[in-house]
Amino acid sequence: MPATRQPYGVGLAYRPEVHHDIMQFRQEFDVMEVATVDYLERYWRLVQDPDTRYLRELIATFAVVAHGINMSIGSVEPHDDAYLHATRRFLDEYGIDEFSEHLAFHRIDGCDTRSFIAMPFEAESLNWLERKYNAARAILGRPFALENVSYLFVPAGCSLDEADFITEMTRRTDCSILLDATNVFNNAHNHGYDPITYIRKLPGDRINQLHIAGGKFVNGIWLDSHSATVMEPVWDLVHAALDHTNAQSIFLERDTGYHPFEQGIMSDIRKARDIFFKHRPATPPTAAATTPAPTAADEAPSRAINALDPAVANLRSFQRAIMRQITDVNFRQQVAADSNLVLKDYPMTPDWKSRWEGCNQDRLKRMAIKWPETIKVQKDLEEDLKRVEWRAWAAQNSW
Ligand SMILES: [Fe+2]
Known part of the structure; x- marks a missing residue:
């Protein structure tokens, strides 16, 4: 059951809880982003979509990409190969070419914060990320995108800034970038930098997807809670990102407060589509800069990485x-x-x-x-x- 359509336009980070709402408004969605955790972790699959009926309907209706949250690519420890192999099987089984994860770490020594922690913006981090990316890529059998995360803290006095760090990552590997505009807004506010300057410094030709979400303002800082409508200043960043990048799709992330669906989620979707199609033609250009489909060359054996190096x-x-x-x-x-x-x-x-x-x-x-x-x-x-x-x-x- 391959997902053959090219991801292009605006959609939702899919949650099975709102499957019927999505289908009711199907004419107004172009794309969907499936969270692999919903299908790879037994609990979520059993409680939400045990026979994958929803997933199959989704793939028959929309162009679909996949998004992971468990890789912890920055952790200086080996990959969880079982997770990567399961992800590969899932992508292959459902014919999904595009996959993304987060440029961060959240797990080490058997502890998992389940909240992303920024990598120190240093050459040593890049050396490690390059190896981890290539090892994951070999198992996944395709290049994949890395997302900028919201972070609560980052080491002071790093030798690179975040935009240069991401740019260097794209220079060393064939990863693309999933640019989360809300995370840019959060970090710019919480760490004191100009979000537009940050976006314009990024390698626009390597950015193929955008995320947007609404967050929470708690004790003076913005949190990436995916719990509200998109904050007004984030829309300016979406304009700037579409101007500067090759983004072919925008996904709205919402994890709570789904209803009333039309007043909340659909209002953000309609706004995002208005903006997207102001910057992009109604139909995708034929040579859209999406992640290339896997080739035989991608089937390289897993590259060993040594966390004790x-x-x-x-x-x-x-x-x-x-x-x-x-x-x-x-x-x-x-x-x-x-x-x-x-x-x-x-x-x-x-x-x-x-x-x-x-x-x-x-x-x-x-x-x-x-x-x-x-x-x-x-x-x-x-x-x-x-x-x-x-x-x-x-x-x-x-x-
Ligand atoms: Fe995101």
Whole structure:
């Protein structure tokens, strides 16, 4: 059941909860972005679309791309190859060519914050990301897009700025960029830079998709909550992004407050389509800059990566120390009292130690406060999964 149509226009980051609403307004959507987690994690698949009926209807109706959230490409540890192979199978089975993930890390040493953490904008990070990207690409069998994320903190005094960091990533690999305009807005406000200048510095010819979403303003900072209509200033960034880039599609992300559907989601979709078709022709140009389809050359064997390589030792220590601060309150208090204690478990050169010290401690603490809730949600899901599977088993075996 291949998805043959070229992704072009405006659509939604698909959630099965609003399948029927989407179908009711199908004439006003051009494209859909499926979250692979909805089909690769047993819990989500069982509770939302167990026989993939919705997915198959979606693919028969729209051009579809896929979006992942679990890769943690920046983590200085091996890839979860099972996740990558499952993603590959999913893309192949449903004939979806375009895939995207996030340019960030959120998992290391068995802990997963489920919130994205920025990579330090340094050459050592680029060296590691290049290897991780190529290793993932070999398993996925295609180039894929990386998305700029909203981040609460980033090390102070990095040698590159974020736009140069992303540009260098596109120079070293064949990745494309999924530009999240709301994340640009959030970061520009939270970290004090000009969003338009940032967008214009990016390699426009490598940007093939845009995200937009509405967020929450809490204690002076914008959070990427996907919970509201798109903020007014984000629309200016969409104009700027369409002017500067090759973006062929825009996806609205919304994770809560779906209804009333027409007043909320459809209002943003209509606005996005108005803007998109002011900047783009009604039909896609034949040589649209979408991710190329996989070729035989993409079937290279998985390239080995070594997380213990001394060349990435600083980045590894940095990430492990950050994760420990988020997940271990005693460690956080100890290193707050004497920052040199960090070097005992996580050796770093003096410049990397000062980058670690330069992370905004108040914002890091926000993530730490959320950590017990993150664990609880995961445990609740596991308990829920047992109940869902039991019900499915009982339904199959009832007489
Ligand atoms: Fe996004």
